[in-house]
Amino acid sequence: MTQPGSFPPEIVYEARNVTKRYPGVLALDRVTFRAWRHQVNVMIGENGAGKSTLMRVLAGVETADEGELLLEGNRIVLESPRDASARGISIVHQELLALTNLNISENIFAGRELRRSAVFVDEARQQARSRAALERLGKPMNALTQTARLPLGCRQIVEIARSLDQRSKILILDEPTSALSTAETDSLFEVIADLKSSGVTIIYISHRLHELLHLGDRFTVLRSGRVVGEAPRAEVSRRWIVERMSGRADFYSTGKNSAPVAAKTVLSVKNLSLRGSSGDEAAQTPLHEVSFSLREGEILGIYGLLGAGRTELVEALAGFRQIASGRIEMFGKEKPVDSVRAAIQAGIVLLPEDRQRDGLFPDLSIRENMVLAAPRGAFLSRVAEAAQVRELAAELHIAAKDFELPVTTLSGGNQQKVLLARCLMCSPSVLLMDEPTRGVDVGAKAEIYGILRVLAGKGLSIIFTSSEIEETRALADRVLVLCQGRISSELSREEATDERLFAAASPTVNSASSPLRSMPSQGPSA
Amino acid sequence: MNTGTRELPRTRNLAEIALRWALALLRGRAFFVLIALLIVFSALAPEFLTVNNLSILTKHVAITALLAIGMTFVILTGGIDLSVGSIAGLGGMVAGYLLTQGFSLGGSTRYPSVALAILVTICACLVVGALNGWLVAKAGVAPFIATLGTLYIARGAAMLTSNGKTFPNLGGTAARGNSGFTAFGQSYILHVPAPVWMMAALFAITWVIAVKTPFGRHVYAVGGNERAARLTGIRVNQVKVATYLFSSFCAALVGLIIASQLEAAHPATGEAFELNAIAAVVLGGTSLMGGRGSVTGSLIGAFVIGVLADGLVMLGVSEFWQMVIKGVVIVLAVGLDQAQTRLQAKLLPLLEAGR
Numbered sequence: 096m097t098q099p100g101s102f103p104p105e106i107v108y109e110a111r112n113v114t115k116r117y118p119g120v121l122a123l124d125r126v127t128f129r130a131w132r133h134q135v136n137v138m139i140g141e142n143g144a145g146k147s148t149l150m151r152v153l154a155g156v157e158t159a160d161e162g163e164l165l166l167e168g169n170r171i172v173l174e175s176p177r178d179a180s181a182r183g184i185s186i187v188h189q190e191l192l193a194l195t196n197l198n199i200s201e202n203i204f205a206g207r208e209l210r211r212s213a214v215f216v217d218e219a220r221q222q223a224r225s226r227a228a229l230e231r232l233g234k235p236m237n238a239l240t241q242t243a244r245l246p247l248g249c250r251q252i253v254e255i256a257r258s259l260d261q262r263s264k265i266l267i268l269d270e271p272t273s274a275l276s277t278a279e280t281d282s283l284f285e286v287i288a289d290l291k292s293s294g295v296t297i298i299y300i301s302h303r304l305h306e307l308l309h310l311g312d313r314f315t316v317l318r319s320g321r322v323v324g325e326a327p328r329a330e331v332s333r334r335w336i337v338e339r340m341s342g343r344a345d346f347y348s349t350g351k352n353s354a355p356v357a358a359k360t361v362l363s364v365k366n367l368s369l370r371g372s373s374g375d376e377a378a379q380t381p382l383h384e385v386s387f388s389l390r391e392g393e394i395l396g397i398y399g400l401l402g403a404g405r406t407e408l409v410e411a412l413a414g415f416r417q418i419a420s421g422r423i424e425m426f427g428k429e430k431p432v433d434s435v436r437a438a439i440q441a442g443i444v445l446l447p448e449d450r451q452r453d454g455l456f457p458d459l460s461i462r463e464n465m466v467l468a469a470p471r472g473a474f475l476s477r478v479a480e481a482a483q484v485r486e487l488a489a490e491l492h493i494a495a496k497d498f499e500l501p502v503t504t505l506s507g508g509n510q511q512k513v514l515l516a517r518c519l520m521c522s523p524s525v526l527l528m529d530e531p532t533r534g535v536d537v538g539a540k541a542e543i544y545g546i547l548r549v550l551a552g553k554g555l556s557i558i559f560t561s562s563e564i565e566e567t568r569a570l571a572d573r574v575l576v577l578c579q580g581r582i583s584s585e586l587s588r589e590e591a592t593d594e595r596l597f598a599a600a601s602p603t604v605n606s607a608s609s610p611l612r613s614m615p616s617q618g619p620s621a
Numbered sequence: 622m623n624t625g626t627r628e629l630p631r632t633r634n635l636a637e638i639a640l641r642w643a644l645a646l647l648r649g650r651a652f653f654v655l656i657a658l659l660i661v662f663s664a665l666a667p668e669f670l671t672v673n674n675l676s677i678l679t680k681h682v683a684i685t686a687l688l689a690i691g692m693t694f695v696i697l698t699g700g701i702d703l704s705v706g707s708i709a710g711l712g713g714m715v716a717g718y719l720l721t722q723g724f725s726l727g728g729s730t731r732y733p734s735v736a737l738a739i740l741v742t743i744c745a746c747l748v749v750g751a752l753n754g755w756l757v758a759k760a761g762v763a764p765f766i767a768t769l770g771t772l773y774i775a776r777g778a779a780m781l782t783s784n785g786k787t788f789p790n791l792g793g794t795a796a797r798g799n800s801g802f803t804a805f806g807q808s809y810i811l812h813v814p815a816p817v818w819m820m821a822a823l824f825a826i827t828w829v830i831a832v833k834t835p836f837g838r839h840v841y842a843v844g845g846n847e848r849a850a851r852l853t854g855i856r857v858n859q860v861k862v863a864t865y866l867f868s869s870f871c872a873a874l875v876g877l878i879i880a881s882q883l884e885a886a887h888p889a890t891g892e893a894f895e896l897n898a899i900a901a902v903v904l905g906g907t908s909l910m911g912g913r914g915s916v917t918g919s920l921i922g923a924f925v926i927g928v929l930a931d932g933l934v935m936l937g938v939s940e941f942w943q944m945v946i947k948g949v950v951i952v953l954a955v956g957l958d959q960a961q962t963r964l965q966a967k968l969l970p971l972l973e974a975g976r
Contacts, residue, residue, distance in 0.1 A: 415852055435854040445852065453852050456845035458912040459838075467842055468853040474833050517853070 107132045107296050108153070108184070108265055113162030115148055122148040124320040125162070129313075130265060135287065135297045137311035139304075139336055141563045145320040146300045150269050153298065154186035155179030177206075185258035186267040187251060195243035200225035202242050203257045228256035232286050248279030255286065266290065267298040270401070272306060284310060303400060304333060305601050316340055337593045340564070360427070361556045362412075362443070362525050363388035367421035369404075369411055369580075380404040382411070382580045385421070389525065389556045394547065396571025396591075397560040400600050404580040405560035406448055409527040412558075413445035414438035425524065439468065442524035446514050448533060448560075454514045455502055462498040464513050469520035487516040491546055508539025515546070526550070528559040532566060544570050564596050576600050647961040651905050651921045651954070658925065662932035669935055676814065682927035683816040684875055688898035689905070689919040690820075690827050691871025694864040696902050697831075699844040699911025700757055700764035702865060705872040706894035707775035708746050710887075712876025714779040716742040717788030717886025720799055732797040739805070743873045749775050750869025754862030772895070779888040788886040806881030816878045820920075823871065827916045840864060844911025900947075901926050904954045925950070 108130040115123040123145045130136045140146045151157040153164070155173030164171050166182060173179045176186070194202055200222045209224075211217040225238040234252045242250055251271055258266050268287075272280045287310065291297055301307055307314070314331045316324035316339040324339040364387055371381035382404050389395050399405045410416045412423065414432040423432055423441075430441040438444070447453035456464055462484045469483075484498050491512045495505060502513060511532070518526055531547070532540040547570065551557055561567045567574055574591045576584040576599035584599035646653070663670040688705050695702045716738050723732040733741065749771055756767035793799035808815045831837040839860045842850040851857050875894070880886040904922030907914025929950060933943045 413852070435852060436856070439854045447849075447852055452846075453848050454846075456842050456849060456912070458845040458908075459841060463838060463841075467838065467855075471835050473835075474829075475835060475838065 105132050106130065107167065108298075109165040110149065110153055110159075111163050111165060113149065113152055113159040113164075115145075115152060115157065115159050122320050123152070123159070126317070126320070126322050128153075128315055128322065129325075130296055130298050131313050132296055133291060133294055134312035135291060135299050135310050136313045136315070137307045138298065138300045138315050138317065139307060139340060140317035141340055141565065144317040144340075146317055147269055148320075149317070150186060150267050150298070150300055153179075154184060154267055156186070180258070180261050180263065183262065183264035184267070185261055185263040185265070186269060187254040187258065187271060188269055196241070198239050198241050199229075199236060199245075199253050199256075200238035202253050203228065203238075203260055205257075207261075224260055225256065228260045229253075231259060231289075232256055233289065234282070234286075246279070248283065251279075251283065252286070255290075259290075263295065265296045265298065267300075269300045271299070272301065272303060280306070303601065304336060304597055307336070308333065333594075333597075337564075337597065358390040358392055360388050361391050361425065362558075363424045363427075364412070365422040365424070367408070367411060367423070368419045369407055369416060370419045379416070380407050380580050382407055385577075385580075385582055387575055387582065387585070389558060391556055392551050392554045394551050394557045394559070394570055394572045396567040396574040397558060397577055398564070398567045398571075398574050398596055398600060399560070399562065399577035401562060402579075403577040403600065405562070405577055406529055407580075408577065409445055409529050409558065409560055410447075412438070412443055412525075413527055414443075415445070439521050439523075442522075443527065444468070444518040444521045444523040444525075445527040446511075446518050446529065446531070448529035450507070450510055450514065450534065455510060457501065457503050459502060460499045461493075461495050461502045461505065461513055464502045465498075465516045466520060468517050483520070484516075487519060491516055491519075492542060506539070508535045508543065511535055511539070511543065512546075515543075519550075524556060526555055526557045528557065530561060531559045531570075540566075564593050567591065567596065568593075578602055644965060647964065648906070650957060650961070651918055651925060654904075654954075655921055655925050655928065658928045658932065662928065662935065666932065666935040669932060674931070674935075676812075678927055678931045679817045679820075680814045681931065682923050683814070683820040684878065684894070685897045685901055685926055686820045686920055686923035687816075687823060687871045687875050687878075688868075688894055689901035689923045690823055690916055691868035692895075692898045692902050693827070693905075693907055693914065693916050693919040694831075694840050695764070695868050696899075696907050696909060697840045697844045697911055697914055698861055698864050699847070700861065700864065701768060701899070701909070702753060702868045703765065703768040703895050704749060704753060704771040704775055705868060705875075705898055706891035706896075707772045707779065708749050708869050708872035709876035709879065709891035709894060710889065711749065711775045711779040711782075712742045712746045712873040713880035713886040713890050714782040714788065714876075714888050715745045716802070716877055716880050717791055718782050720791050720793055720802055721788045723797075732793075732799045735793065735799055735802045735805075738799070738802070739877060742877060743870065746869045746873035746876070747866055750866040750872075751862070753869065754865035757865065758858040758861040776888075776892075779890075783886075783888060785888055787888075789884075791880055791884045791886060803881055803884055806878040816882075819874060819878070823874075824916065824920050831916050836860070836863070841912055844913075846912070897926060898923075900951050903958075904951065906958060908958075 106129045110126060110128045112125045112127055113123050114121075114125055126145070126149060128138070128149060138146050138149070148157070152159045155176045155178050158173070164173065166184070171182065173182075179185065194205055197205065200218075203225045204221045209217040209220050222238040226235070229236050229238070229252070232252055232255060234249070236249065236252075242253060245253070255266070271283060287297055287299070299307070299310060308331070311331075312328050314324070314326050314328065314336070315322060316336060318340060324335070326335070364385060367382060367385040369379070369382035371379055380402055385408060387395075397405050397408065407416060411418050412432065414435045414437050417433075422429055424430065425441050425443070430437070432438040432441055432443065456467070459467070462480060465484050465487065466480050481498065487493075488495065488498070493509050493512045493516065495509065502510060505513065532543055535543065547557055547559075559570065568591055571591065572588055574586045574588075574596065575582050576586065576596060578600055579602055584595070586595060586599070668674060688709070692702055692705065719733050719738040719741060720735070723730045725731070753768050753771055756762040756770070757764045791802050793802055804815070806816055810818055831840070839850070839855045842853065842855055843857050843860050847857060872891075876891065879890050901922035902914070902919045903909065904925050905914065905918025905920070907918055926947065929947060930943060933946065938946070
């Protein structure tokens with residue numbers, strides 16, 4: 096559609112008709128994305144829309160299956176992130192890749208150390224340049240501070256300083272604020288504004304609307320691997336974004352509210368609190384006085400942005416996190432869920448968010464993965480297990496040829512169903528699902544929603560967390576919105592509109608008035 | 622989805638059968654290596670395949686096999702137990718001390734019965750195993766370091782029991798009521814040496830535990846994905862402690878067998894045995910990263926090492942060359958393991974896709 100010669104000078108970098116496939120998933124489907132010179136180019140979309148994949152292609156971390164990249168109108172091929180940074184394109188990843196065992200200047204120069212006499216690391220020059228970069232960002236920090244001791248916001252700054260030192264013309268920020276406090280976010284925005292005025296082109300990915308509207312100059316919306324909208328700031332409104340992001344056209348229909356209001360209460364949580372983490376490795380959002388109840392056969396959605404405390408809440412209910420205070424009652428009786436076993440015995444099981452890290456046993460077969468948590472006698476019976484597995488697999492439509500093959504041979508959707516089967520084998524009263532369709536393709540998504548609806552119809556109570564509005568609205572009978580560790584709103588299925596969910600999930604900008612100015616200006620040794 | 626595969630169902634079935642065979646061959650490679658070794662040595666050394674030689678051979682193998690069986694569970698959880706050789710040495714010395722020095726009670730020296738001596742020895746070794754388990758599971762010390770520490774501790778303790786000397790004459794006397802210890806490692810039941818029976822029994826028990834009990838599956842689960850195991854409600858720490866206890870129990874048996882066979886306890890007994898045991902486990906296809914492997918493999922691995930050593934001696938290969946050859950075999954086996962893992966990863970999706 097675009098002629099090879101037509102490349103307007105305002106566009107610095109363009110991805111043209113890029114397609115990227117992963118096993119079982121079409122992550123990007125002929126996506127064309129343009130980055131405009133000296134502007135903040137915003138890329139919006141829900142989880143799994145393909146934002147991060149596109150960014151990785153733009154930054155040379157991954158190669159597209161089809162399509163081309165054009166830098167200043169010239170076709171380029173990026174073999175590695177090194178290639179990209181040599182051309183002035185750098186990325187700050189969503190999961191911060193800081194080498195926490197090294198200090199700030201070592202991080203800034205990791206993999207491209209400055210040398211003295213061709214052999215030795217030129218520490219002095221590295222530190223001087225690190226200081227210069229940090230100062231330009233308005234965050235003078237001691238370059239010798241170990242990054243493990245820095246709050247997440249500062250690590251982000253270190254990563255940005257790294258790309259600044261490489262004289263990047265294009266800086267890609269992938270969900271930079273997802274782990275930041277409000278104060279940290281504010282100072283990051285100042286940095287971005289400075290960079291923009293000094294001639295850097297920014298590509299900014301997020302799903303936090305208020306940030307984007309504040310920051311963005313150009314908007315591109317992705318949904319299910321496709322570009323569904325592109326416009327300059329002047330033409331963009333909150334409504335414009337929300338409509339395109341959630342794509343009302345392919346709304347999943349999963350039937351009516353199945354839980355009668357009169358159904359008995361299965362689980363009630365009273366004033367549950369969780370402490371925040373002091374360590375910096377596994378960041379834990381504190382929960383404050385969370386109370387709610389769950390009826391039999393009800394599907395309760397917990398919606399919130401990244402870092403709202405969704406995972407913390409369900410993991411606490413599943414006995415995987417130490418709760419600071421509060422009560423958890425099952426059928427009106429208090430149950431101390433201080434371990435995963437205790438939770439399972441109380442009838443609460445969790446299907447974790449990160450399948451690979453927290454759920455699957457890659458060395459074990461499909462059958463073994465399914466039966467692992469089920470209560471058993473002294474000896475295992477392969478025959479009985481196989482029968483159980485076959486029965487559940489049929490019920491959940493697990494498409495597997497042979498249940499003795501490793502679980503890793505299955506697609507994402509089928510792996511998720513295997514884990515669902517494992518949970519069901521514990522015969523739970525309450526099923527917790529953290530992001531029930533993460534890394535699952537669209538077809539399997541609808542199938543999983545259908546299965547959950549059927550299970551709820553049989554009386555199982557389900558709590559699921561989601562950062563996707565579409566999913567929350569499609570599946571939940573009732574929605575609790577979490578924001579910064581607190582329940583900010585409770586909405587019925589009818590009340591849960593896109594606008595209301597967004598509003599309740601977004602922290603009001605001046606609510607948390609800078610709890611700590613978290614940039615250590617000069618470290619102790621300076 | 623692909624019409625090309627649908628047109629040729631018979632070829633696909635044949636290809637699938639070939640794939641399955643290739644996988645089976647790769648999985649059972651230690652077994653085939655063992656068969657090959659047996660054939661080669663039988664052909665080259667006529668006296669190799671005699672009842673007498675095979676009996677001696679299995680007796681040697683039993684020592685390595687017992688340690689390897691115990692080690693398998695530890696390695697399956699993703700750990701390692703370097704202390705088993707030292708524990709065997711300590712076990713022999715505890716038994717030797719009790720049988721020759723006795724213990725003083727109320728001013729007079731008493732000699733425990735053989736059964737009691739064996740029991741106390743096993744308990745002493747279990748204490749070291751418990752220490753290993755506690756260090757790894759509760760204190761969070763890396764298994765390599767924790768058991769390296771107890772390797773030295775147990776060896777030192779063994780030396781301390783006798784100031785580095787040997788306890789001779791473990792046969793005991795009827796007057797002291799402690800004769801009969803030699804039967805533990807020297808007796809024959811149905812023409813089969815007692816240690817071989819122990820190996821067989823322990824293998825059978827361990828196989829059942831690994832394959833047929835929830836505990837066995839938990840061992841695999843912990844090694845495969847510890848976080849997921851915790852989230853599934855598996856008591857990860859208990860599983861780990863149990864594996865170190867079991868490994869030290871096997872080491873205690875080895876210490877007792879050797880002391881009984883030699884009728885003497887020497888504090889340096891069992892030096893470097895842990896390396897043989899680890900080699901046997903690895904030869905048997907168990908991954909040092911945990912989660913993948915089998916007890917059967919370890920038993921076969923122990924036989925490979927034993928047959929190789931025995932056969933090379935019979936062929937008159939020098940001791941130094943024997944070490945080189947053993948090393949080469951171990952490295953080759955692990956290299957092959959890596960190759961087969963990659964190959965399996967490639968082949969399995971083909972099988973799955975061929976539905």
